[in-house]
Structures are given as C-alpha cells and as structure tokens.
Amino acid sequence: KQEQQSDGAKPSEEAETIKKSTALELLEKEQTQGFIVTFCSALDDILGGGVQLTKITEICGVPGVGKTQLCMQLVVDVQIPECFGGLAAEAIFIDTEGSFMVDRVVDIVEACIHHCQLIAEVHPEEDHQIALETFSLENILSHIYYFRCHDYMELLAQVYLLPDFLSGHPKVQLIVIDGIAFPFRHDFEDISLRTRLLNGLAQQLICTANDHTLAVVLTNQMTTRFEQNHSSLVPALGESWGHAATIRLILHWNNKQRLATLYKSPSQKESTVPFCITVSTIVEKAKTGNKVKMKC
Secondary structure: OHHHHHHHHHHHHHHHHOOOOOHHHHHHHHHHOOEEOOOOHHHHHHHOOOEEOOOEEEEEEOOOOOHHHHHHHHHHHOOOOHHHOOOOOEEEEEEOOOOOOHHHHHHHHHHHHHHHHHHHHHOOOHHHHHHHHHOOHHHHHOOEEEEEOOOHHHHHHHHHHHHHHHHHOOOEEEEEEEOOOHHHOOOOOOHHHHHHHHHHHHHHHHHHHHHOOOEEEEEEOEEEEEOOOOEEEEEOOHHHHOOOOOEEEEEEEEOOEEEEEEEEOOOOOOEEEEEEEOOOOEEEEOOOOOOEEOOO
16 A cells, blocks of 8 residues: 555656746746847848757758858857857857868957957947957857767767766857768668657757757758659758757858748748858848948
8 A cells, every 4th residue: 555655646746846837937038048149130130139049940051051151150159248249158069071160260250359349449338348358269269169070979979968068068058060961861771760869869959958048050961852843952861850950041042142041930930031151250141232241
C-alpha cells in the first residue's frame, strides 16, 4: 500500500515542477528581450526588428549569396553596447565548411565601431563615451568563440556540449552554425538515421535557445527538387527539417540583385527586400542609383 501511495504521488510532484507562465508574461518577455540588428534596415523591418532571441532562424541560399557574411555581421552586432541599442553580449560561431574569414570579420568590426563613434558624435552622452572605451577590435574578437567541426559527429558533440560551455559563458546570446547541411549531405545512406539525428539536433538547439535566452542562426544550402515538368531550388535536408526553424529567410538572386525573402515566420508576413554586400557590412539597396545607405 505504501508503494502504491508513493507511486500515486509522483504525477502531482512532477506537475509541481513543470514551469508555468501566463500569456501576458510571455508577451512581456518577448517584447523586452531585444533583437540582434543586421545593419540593414529593410532586412530588420521584415524580421520584425532583427534576429529574435529564443528563436531558431534559418538562412538559406546558394553559395556566394551572402549567408556567411550575414552570420559574421551578426556575431559582431550582438556585441553592440546597450546604450547604442545593442545587447552587449557574446557569440559562438560553429563552422562546418571552413568559410569563416577573420580578415572579413575585422572589416565588419571596424565599420561597426566607426558607426557607433558617429552616433556618439551626434549624441555626445557620457554612457556612449564609456561604452566606446571597451568596444574595441581586440575586445570584440575575443568574444567570438569559434569552433570548427569537420563531420556530423563533431557537430553533434559540439551542440550537445553547448549547455556546459554556456554555463561558463553566460553572456553568450547568439549561436551560429554556418553550414548545417554540409556534414549530413555526405556518407549518409541511411536517410531515416539522418532524420533522427537532425531532429535530435534541432530539439537540443530549441532547448538551448529557450533555457539561455539566446538566438540560434543556422545557414542551409539549396538543392534541386525535380517535379513532373520542371525543377526548383529548395532548402536542403528535406521537408521534415523545414519544421525545425521558427523563422526561415531565403537569400537569392534576381539577375545581379541580391534579394532576401522572409519565407516563414510566426509573427511577420512573407516579404522580399533587396540588399547589397560591401566589404564591411550588409546594407540596404538605395532606391536610386547604385549607392547604398546603412542604418541600424
């Protein structure tokens, strides 16, 4: 009888440990947790303010369209001081394709610092000057934690070890995995195993994003899907993977113009905006001529 009573008490004990929140609390939390800006005002607008914390954002596109550039921009932008509208946080960059270029990141950092200096000149406030003292090239680079993964086993291991790393680096608010598909597109004859591994990976990233109030950004390749009378480019890894990300952004070309299409979002409508890539940033394409303008 004692064993039965003990077993019968377990469901209520477990229920007490389940976290509960009201809808109002969830709304207030989402409104106050902030965004990571992209430095392209048009792109930030269609995303609802920038890359959202606690969400998984997938950036899809063909090689050379700007996926890695946008990711490198984000690992810098997440460190912008709070007085300039940033999060003053840190970032993790997990690289599966070897696309991370430090010299390009240096260019982005220098442009970001210069942008903040211009703001401080227009609005000479004391907190701006104090923030700029530590918002330096060396300090920014030292808070981008880089991991190189050569196959899917290393990627899975790194993702499952993230909670331990984050416990020692609580200021991290962005995790980038540049090339989520690359380790899984080779040497995988068992598609069902690949699907299970990807589902587990996605679930781990979702839990990490929520538990640590951070953003997860993934890049994905495009693959050709053949249908009866035509073919089309679609994100790699299949339809089941399409449910993993909360937000899906597709970067593509229209002739020589780069376009960003918000394809999936729980709160924003589907939209397409043009953008350009310079040496130091992602920028909005100007409406006239070939000049570009930069806003954050």
